[in-house]
Amino acid sequence: MIPNSELEAYFDATKYVIRNGQFVCTCPQCKKPDHLYCSIHTGAFICFKCGYKGKIDTGNVTPAMEGFKDMVSGLELDGDVETSFKEQKNLSLRGSISVAYHPRARNYLIGRGISLEEMKERNIRYFKNRIYFPNKWDSQKFLTDLWVSRGYTQDKNAKRYLFPKNHPTKYFVYNLHNIEKDADYIIITEGVINSIIAGKKSVCIYSKFCSKSQLYQLIEKAPRSYYVALDFDAKKYAYRLAKNLHKETSSDVFLVNFRDDRDVADLGRDQFTEVLLQSIPFENRLRVNLEFF
Numbered sequence: 001m002i003p004n005s006e007l008e009a010y011f012d013a014t015k016y017v018i019r020n021g022q023f024v025c026t027c028p029q030c031k032k033p034d035h036l037y038c039s040i041h042t043g044a045f046i047c048f049k050c051g052y053k054g055k056i057d058t059g060n061v062t063p064a065m066e067g068f069k070d071m072v073s074g075l076e077l078d079g080d081v082e083t084s085f086k087e088q089k090n091l092s093l094r095g096s097i098s099v100a101y102h103p104r105a106r107n108y109l110i111g112r113g114i115s116l117e118e119m120k121e122r123n124i125r126y127f128k129n130r131i132y133f134p135n136k137w138d139s140q141k142f143l144t145d146l147w148v149s150r151g152y153t154q155d156k157n158a159k160r161y162l163f164p165k166n167h168p169t170k171y172f173v174y175n176l177h178n179i180e181k182d183a184d185y186i187i188i189t190e191g192v193i194n195s196i197i198a199g200k201k202s203v204c205i206y207s208k209f210c211s212k213s214q215l216y217q218l219i220e221k222a223p224r225s226y227y228v229a230l231d232f233d234a235k236k237y238a239y240r241l242a243k244n245l246h247k248e249t250s251s252d253v254f255l256v257n258f259r260d261d262r263d264v265a266d267l268g269r270d271q272f273t274e275v276l277l278q279s280i281p282f283e284n285r286l287r288v289n290l291e292f293f
């Protein structure tokens, strides 16, 4: 059975009734109230006014949600983080849904270049006007989960990012747990969306500044190469990170040279790959000085 909260989000319904196993609400296409009928068992729906119909992919809605609820139970979120992303707000992710089932949030991510498969693979969630990107972090002592949320609305008062309470981002590297030791390469970006666009071997450090803890975690992975792909306006930090990686590891280190003020997501996958191929080897200081700055 599909949870009501999933259906509410899918149809953007503010009001609904359940009638004989049907979720009945205003049609999101023609806006006619009480004309859209969706089976809560199969996910098949139709509007009896305009004929809009389809089927919600129920494949892993419920298991995914249940798993997620277990993961977050007892955890409260709070946005008290360093840097400029500050927001004091408690929220619980109970009732969050896969972002793939929320039309506006889903379309926002598609617009940024993230596919439906990636939304499911990375378990990207939607909850109360925000998009959450779960992460995982493992240490000898405890296992926890981290979210970053990205307000996708144009609301000027909405803060861009929220992080779980007591989990300052400086201790986490997004997606690093999915990269095996001795990998061919790791691409280091600033933000989650950039990291997803840059691919499965990409991570993000949530800011321009790479903390010692993050640096140590990156070093532990010992890939053959590191590609430092911080944003255009973070050249100083990118240089510093590349220098540290070069000093502390035997890996090859490259600086990704964004020529204008465009980041990974602005470029898109294909163009980013081209830029990546033209990265500057850090050991060639003359080239770095000539081309990078």
Ligand SMILES: [Zn+2]
Pocket (backbone or CB within 6 Å): 027, 028, 029, 030, 031, 032, 035, 047, 048, 049, 050, 051, 052
């Ligand atoms: Zn309709």
